[in-house]
Amino acid sequence: MTRPSLLDIRDLTVQLGGRPILQNIQLSVAQGEIVSLIGPNGAGKTTLLHVITGLVRPKSGSIHFGGKNITGWPPHRICRMGIACTFQIARPFPEMTAAENVQIGLWFGRRAKEIRRRSRPVGEEARRLLQLVGLEGKEETPGRELTLSEQRRLEVARALATGPRLLLLDEIAAGLSPQAVSHAAQLVRTLRDQGMTVLLIDHFLNLTARVSDRLVALDQGETIAEGPPAQVLHHPEVLSAYLGERPSKHAAGEDR
Amino acid sequence: MSPPSSSRSIALLVVVGLTLVLWPAGGWHTQLVCRVLGFAFLYATVTVAWNLVALSGLISLGHAAYFGLGAYAAALLDRHVGAQAPVTLAAAGLCAAAYGLVVAVAFQRLRAASYALATLASVEIPKVIADNWNSFTLGSLGLVGTRPLPAFSVAGMELDLAHNITAQYYGLMALLALACILHALAIHSRWGWALRAVREDERAAAVLGVNVFATRLGATVLSAALTGLCGGLYAHLMGMTEPALVFNLHISAMPLVFAMLGGRFRWYGPVLGALVLYGADQLFLHPWLPAGHAAIYGLVIMVMLLFLPKGLGS
Numbered sequence: 001m002t003r004p005s006l007l008d009i010r011d012l013t014v015q016l017g018g019r020p021i022l023q024n025i026q027l028s029v030a031q032g033e034i035v036s037l038i039g040p041n042g043a044g045k046t047t048l049l050h051v052i053t054g055l056v057r058p059k060s061g062s063i064h065f066g067g068k069n070i071t072g073w074p075p076h077r078i079c080r081m082g083i084a085c086t087f088q089i090a091r092p093f094p095e096m097t098a099a100e101n102v103q104i105g106l107w108f109g110r111r112a113k114e115i116r117r118r119s120r121p122v123g124e125e126a127r128r129l130l131q132l133v134g135l136e137g138k139e140e141t142p143g144r145e146l147t148l149s150e151q152r153r154l155e156v157a158r159a160l161a162t163g164p165r166l167l168l169l170d171e172i173a174a175g176l177s178p179q180a181v182s183h184a185a186q187l188v189r190t191l192r193d194q195g196m197t198v199l200l201i202d203h204f205l206n207l208t209a210r211v212s213d214r215l216v217a218l219d220q221g222e223t224i225a226e227g228p229p230a231q232v233l234h235h236p237e238v239l240s241a242y243l244g245e246r247p248s249k250h251a252a253g254e255d256r
Numbered sequence: 257m258s259p260p261s262s263s264r265s266i267a268l269l270v271v272v273g274l275t276l277v278l279w280p281a282g283g284w285h286t287q288l289v290c291r292v293l294g295f296a297f298l299y300a301t302v303t304v305a306w307n308l309v310a311l312s313g314l315i316s317l318g319h320a321a322y323f324g325l326g327a328y329a330a331a332l333l334d335r336h337v338g339a340q341a342p343v344t345l346a347a348a349g350l351c352a353a354a355y356g357l358v359v360a361v362a363f364q365r366l367r368a369a370s371y372a373l374a375t376l377a378s379v380e381i382p383k384v385i386a387d388n389w390n391s392f393t394l395g396s397l398g399l400v401g402t403r404p405l406p407a408f409s410v411a412g413m414e415l416d417l418a419h420n421i422t423a424q425y426y427g428l429m430a431l432l433a434l435a436c437i438l439h440a441l442a443i444h445s446r447w448g449w450a451l452r453a454v455r456e457d458e459r460a461a462a463v464l465g466v467n468v469f470a471t472r473l474g475a476t477v478l479s480a481a482l483t484g485l486c487g488g489l490y491a492h493l494m495g496m497t498e499p500a501l502v503f504n505l506h507i508s509a510m511p512l513v514f515a516m517l518g519g520r521f522r523w524y525g526p527v528l529g530a531l532v533l534y535g536a537d538q539l540f541l542h543p544w545l546p547a548g549h550a551a552i553y554g555l556v557i558m559v560m561l562l563f564l565p566k567g568l569g570s
Contacts, residue, residue, distance in 0.1 A: 054462075054463075055459060074462070074469075076462050076463075076465050076466055076468070079463055079464060079465040084464075085463050087460070091457050093452070093456040093460060094456060095456055096456065103449070104449060104453045104461065104464050104466070107449050108450065108453075108461075108464055108466045109464060159464075161464075162464055162465055
């Protein structure tokens, strides 16, 4: 790889309740790259993101970010290192307005110090981020009153508020209208143009072909294929995993 | 951050505050009313302290542990060492804070009902020790004869906290005012943001850079220290400390009732609830129905939950 890698995952194994969820995952994401994680339900995609953000502790293996070993760090420290994420099932702070949701990221994320030092108006910055994701006019709406698609966009704005170098997006296009999917794709491209590195989960392959530089296919906790989108999508193992020609080892469950 | 506060309730509060400050100056106050309201201020402070933990999203049923530890720390130091009130009160706050630290670390994985139950159980350990260590704490008889608070003069004004009920009234009011400032900070500051984020969704808060554990730990230790200080004041004001009284479930449940009545998410809510309910209970209800206040507290909880879940202050 020519570009230096920002995220480096080695031999990562995760067990939840004694059940192996991820086995010996190797994954590198280069600075400025957009990588899609694809795979059927229960493949371990969301768990992989949760391990990177510190919400789930790995059993073994290591995660390096920007050259630092962040394995086992608590989520708030990993956030302040520059990794932000959205949740598959959106979790806005329900009683806070959209603007306040974003302000939490501004107050506590990586850029918190910078913002306090420059005494840049936090409200103004929150408005700018909400505008970026297409939520202008919703600043004062409480999180719980936003639609599903708006909640997803709010999560992206909130994640961006922390000033990440790596953005993890979990199914931001699932269940959206074609128009909203286009909007999401456009947003990811805009972020890439600004130099953001993005690792996204795309179970339904909504965004994959449109935005990804590279695909990583997971099935039953293992990497089965990796490479340029066209190549991975035609990989026989990926086809069989998606089309279900082979019986699944585990009962299919929501991947978390 | 600040929820849109209705200017009417602020105005009401200013009126109530001024009335409380000024009415003893009229000369027609009674010792009883001053005494009752003084204790209302003390319990309002405990309520504010309790609410700091509640603002972090945890309902504690164990504040009697902090209160009792504070009371015993003060009373024991007074009895065995003869320490002066500033020292005994500092010790009261520190002992309770230490226990709060233990609770925050030991119960860091517990939430909701499990946390409430664990804190409820946490009262039993200090209570059993106070009840049975006869040579040191005099067991269930309790410690009697704790010396009253000292008299001192501020800016030429004699403030006899030992015997002058009116002075005690103003002293406790000042304590409550400090507690209110702390409480306002816990709602309207960066720390308040952290508490609110942790309360609403701690996983989301964590990935946005909020240190969930430290936020809860800080709230718990501060809350315990303030409650312990109130326990210490209680020991000096009452002159006696009994395990059955200071480690009573009533002490743990009272702040919950007061805070729910007044509204947990406004800076003045817990204070409002405590003054209204404790005052009404002691001044009007108690003379008529001495055993009835537990029933009234129960009734208040049920009515509030059903009809005004956000409290009077909302």
